[in-house]
Structures are given as structure tokens and as C-alpha cells.
Amino acid sequence: xxxxxxxxxxxxxxxxxxxxxxxxxxxxxxxxxxxxxNPNVHMHARDFSSDRPGRSVESVGGxxxxxxPRTDPHRQDKANFAKSVASYLEQAAQDDRFDRLVLVxxxxxxxxxxxxxxxxAAPLVTGELAKDLMKTPTKELAExxxxxxxx
Numbered sequence: 033x034x035x036x037x038x039x040x041x042x043x044x045x046x047x048x049x050x051x052x053x054x055x056x057x058x059x060x061x062x063x064x065x066x067x068x069x070n071p072n073v074h075m076h077a078r079d080f081s082s083d084r085p086g087r088s089v090e091s092v093g094g095x096x097x098x099x100x101p102r103t104d105p106h107r108q109d110k111a112n113f114a115k116s117v118a119s120y121l122e123q124a125a126q127d128d129r130f131d132r133l134v135l136v137x138x139x140x141x142x143x144x145x146x147x148x149x150x151x152x153a154a155p156l157v158t159g160e161l162a163k164d165l166m167k168t169p170t171k172e173l174a175e176x177x178x179x180x181x182x183x
Contacts, residue, residue, distance in 0.1 A: 035054045035055040035058070036054070036055070036131045036132055037052060037053075037054055037129070037130045037131045037132070038052070038053045038054070038130065038131065038132040038133070038134060038158070038181065039051070039052060039063065039121075039124070039129075039130040039132070039133050039134070040052075040053060040060065040134045040136065040173075040177060040181070041117065041121070041133070041134065041135050041136060041137070041145065042136050042137070042165050042166060042168075042173070043068075043114075043117060043135075043136070043137040043141055043145065043166070044137060044138055044141055044164050044166045045070060045073050045110040045113065045138075045140075045141055046069065046070045046073030046113075046166075047067070047068065047069055047070070047166055048067070048068040048113075048117045048137075049062055049066065049067050049068075049166075050062070050063040050066035050067075050121075051063065051170075051173070052130070053181065059174075060170065060173060060174060061170075062170075066120070068113070068116065068117055068120070070109070070110070070113040072106075072109045073109075073110070073113075110140070110141070110144070111144050111148075114141060114144035114145050114148055115144075115148045117145060118144075118145055118148035118149050118150070118153070119148075119150075121133065121149060121153045122149060122150035122152055122153045124153075125150075125152035125153040125156055126152045130156065131156065132156055132157075132158045133153060133156045133157045133158065134157070134158060134159040134160070134161070134177065134180050134181060135157060135159070135160045135161070136160070136161040136163060136165050136176075136177070136180075137162070137163075137164070138162065138163070138164045139162045142160060142161075142162050146160070158180075159179075159180030159181065160180065161176070161177065161179070161180050163176065
């Protein structure tokens with residue numbers, strides 16, 4: 033029987049790394065070329081726009097007010113980062129590069145990733161862990177992933 037190829041995505045709003053596990057005794061190693069960085073993660077929301085917000089005039093009295101953006105640009109940038117990771121996973125699923133997918137990220141990023149996976153990658157998700165493990169050494173990841181890894 034062929035070993036199942038499980039991709040484990042360890043992500044947060046600023047970085048994502050994909051690891052491969054091919055069974056209980058194979059360990060985990062990073063997938064070549066599957067490391068992502070969001071260079072804007074440490075920027076302030078004010079840094080995303082180049083000028084002051086637009087102004088509106090009250091219909092009665094002539095008072096003026098600054099208009100708030102409809103979306104938080106910082107939050108939108110994080111969602112765009114999740115979308116780029118999800119696009120990579122979708123293409124890899126179409127190319128049959130993995131059999132199972134485990135997502136590990138803080139709750140907001142996890143929700144973004146889950147929601148943006150396409151029709152090929154989404155059915156391959158076999159586990160999720162709402163935890164930030166980006167700074168955890170690789171040799172310690174297996175202990176944290178035991179509840180969601182099915183080998």
C-alpha cells in the first residue's frame with residue numbers, strides 16, 4: 033500500500049511553510065519552494081494608504097466628516113496573503129502533489145485559509161489546528177500535531 037502524502041501548512045498572518053509527512057516513521061520536512069512571506073504584516077493600517085481619507089459634507093448644516101474606509105486595509109492584506117497560500121495549495125492539489133492536507137494557523141488565518149481553498153484542495157483537508165506554531169522548531173512540531181495527524 034502506498035504511503036499517504038500529507039501536507040501540513042503551518043501559517044500565521046506573516047509567514048507560511050508547508051511540510052510533508054509520508055507516514056509514521058518518515059518525519060516531517062519542508063516542501064521545497066513552499067515557503068511564503070507577507071512583507072506587509074508589520075505595517076500599520078495608516079501605511080496602506082497614501083493620502084488622507086475622503087471627506088463628506090452633512091446634508092444639513094454643512095458639517096464635514098472624514099469617510100472611513102469600508103474595509104480595514106491591514107485585515108485585507110492578511111486575507112490576500114491567505115488567498116495566495118490557498119491558490120498555491122489548490123494548484124498543488126490539481127497536480128496531485130499531496131493526498132491529505134492539515135491546516136495549522138491562528139483562528140483568523142485558519143478561517144481565511146479554509147474559506148479560500150478551491151474545489152480540489154478543500155476536500156483533502158483532514159485536520160485543522162487553531163494554534164500559532166510558526167516559531168516552533170521543526171523537531172517539536174510532531175508533538176503538537178499528534179491530535180490532527182492521521183497516519
